[in-house]
Amino acid sequence: MEIYKDFSFDSAHFLPHVPEGHKCKNMHGHTYRLRVFVKGERHPHLGWIMDFKELKDIINPLIDQLDHKLINDIKGLENPTAENITVWIWDNIKPLLSNLSKIELYETPTTGVIYNGE
Template identity: 60%
Template sequence: MLLFKEFTFDSAHFLPNVPEGHKCKEMHGHTYRLRVWVEGPLHPQLGWVMDFADLKKVVKPVVESLDHKCLNNLPDLENPTCERIAVYIWDKVKPQLPLLVRVELHETPTSGVIYDGK
């Protein structure tokens, strides 16, 4: 069964590698919507894959490290595109959350990426 929990955070960034004149070369911000997916069997007695509170305990510190930050200043996040931010989140969360199967990150209400570790 798939289970997900959603988080939001606000961050600024700029994309240094885009061509001159591209609007994303300038500093700008987004309200990101993050959905973290885990997959596993239903626990026979508890009736869940995992406790949402336990999922939140793992993901929330990562989200807090991104919230209201300039993502270009993070040492492990060079050229912070939506794709690279999703990989960054995956790399921070996966070691503590073995059931993680997908990170879905929306940069705007209509644009985003899905990363599954591949």
């Protein structure tokens, strides 16, 4: 079984490697939505895979690093494409959450990345 929890953060970024004239070369912002999936067996007594509050307590410090920040200033995110941001998030969550199965990062309501560590 798999559970998920949604998080959001507002951040600015620019893409330094796109061609001159590309609108994403300029600084701009997004309201990102992050969906974190955790896979596991239901606890026989509690009936859940994990407490949603525990999941929130793991993810919120990471969200705090991104929220209302210029993502380009974060170490490892100097080229903050949606794909690179997603991998960075995964790499920072996975050591804290062994049963993490995938994450989805929505840069806009209609565009995003799904990543499972591969």
